[in-house]
Amino acid sequence: MAAIDGLPPLRDVIATHGLSARKALGQNFILDLNLTARIARSAGKLAQSDILEVGPGPGGLTRGLLAEGARKVVAVEKDARCLPALAEVAAHYPGRLEVIEGDALTVDLSGRLAPPVRVVANLPYNVGTELLIRWLTPPEWPPFWTSLTLMFQREVAQRITAQAGDDAYGRLAILAQWRATPRVVLELPPDAFVPPPKVSSSVVHLDALPEPRFPARLKTLERVTAAAFGQRRKMLRASLRGLAPDIEAHLGAVGIPPTERAERVSLEAFCALARSLDAND
Numbered sequence: 001m002a003a004i005d006g007l008p009p010l011r012d013v014i015a016t017h018g019l020s021a022r023k024a025l026g027q028n029f030i031l032d033l034n035l036t037a038r039i040a041r042s043a044g045k046l047a048q049s050d051i052l053e054v055g056p057g058p059g060g061l062t063r064g065l066l067a068e069g070a071r072k073v074v075a076v077e078k079d080a081r082c083l084p085a086l087a088e089v090a091a092h093y094p095g096r097l098e099v100i101e102g103d104a105l106t107v108d109l110s111g112r113l114a115p116p117v118r119v120v121a122n123l124p125y126n127v128g129t130e131l132l133i134r135w136l137t138p139p140e141w142p143p144f145w146t147s148l149t150l151m152f153q154r155e156v157a158q159r160i161t162a163q164a165g166d167d168a169y170g171r172l173a174i175l176a177q178w179r180a181t182p183r184v185v186l187e188l189p190p191d192a193f194v195p196p197p198k199v200s201s202s203v204v205h206l207d208a209l210p211e212p213r214f215p216a217r218l219k220t221l222e223r224v225t226a227a228a229f230g231q232r233r234k235m236l237r238a239s240l241r242g243l244a245p246d247i248e249a250h251l252g253a254v255g256i257p258p259t260e261r262a263e264r265v266s267l268e269a270f271c272a273l274a275r276s277l278d279a280n281d
């Protein structure tokens, strides 16, 4: 029997094309098309957007995006075994799905996507985090994307959305909240996936800010937070000593007690400290 979108159910697609999940590629597939449609809807206005999907696999999320009305989907998949299944999806939605066989970390997408671009992905954890950092740190801001909707292990989602004072607060929270507004839009138990991973997952949606939330130079903010959170249990006057001989004066000038620890300092205060250090250069 066909699924709600008229294509075969994903279990049949996987059986027909021999897509047994490979651990090395971080393959945990979502087979429930109601769930992939929900994830697709959490990405925002699809009808007016081009979507970059990374890691479509057998195409569950891709089908969700297309059924929910995405203007166009460009999908980058590393596993060539998935291409015939994705070609069937492309044939079902003429002119709306372009599949690229490649590695999302190295693929060149120039000229393929028209703004506004929304990125949607259910990726292996390590690839997802690396891509998130790249998407948040392009040479120019605003970036090519309007929003990112990404699946992470719950623990990583907490690191992205944590506030000062939370255990999970650190460099990822600072970077993500400096340039975007991240929020968890969906929590998924392990049994939402085939095969089930060991831990729960969360879908995080990030809307890009037109300008960073507070002024600062990216390089300086990264230097400050790397030093501060590299030794997160130390007082800032010690962990940041290498950045400037008069670090205590800088901390004082922006209202951060020199005895404070990184995990209690707000994003706004870190940006003020970065500006103060740059004013001296």
Ligand code: SAM
Pocket: 025, 026, 027, 028, 029, 030, 031, 054, 055, 056, 057, 058, 059, 060, 061, 062, 076, 077, 078, 079, 082, 102, 103, 104, 105, 121, 122, 123, 124, 127
């Ligand atoms: N989107 C599908 C779903 O939700 O069921 C598959 C998700 S599965 C967790 C991750 C997918 O990313 C796999 O299809 C895997 O082959 C692909 N993948 C892994 N590393 C990749 C990379 N560097 N570039 C592109 N795709 C990658």
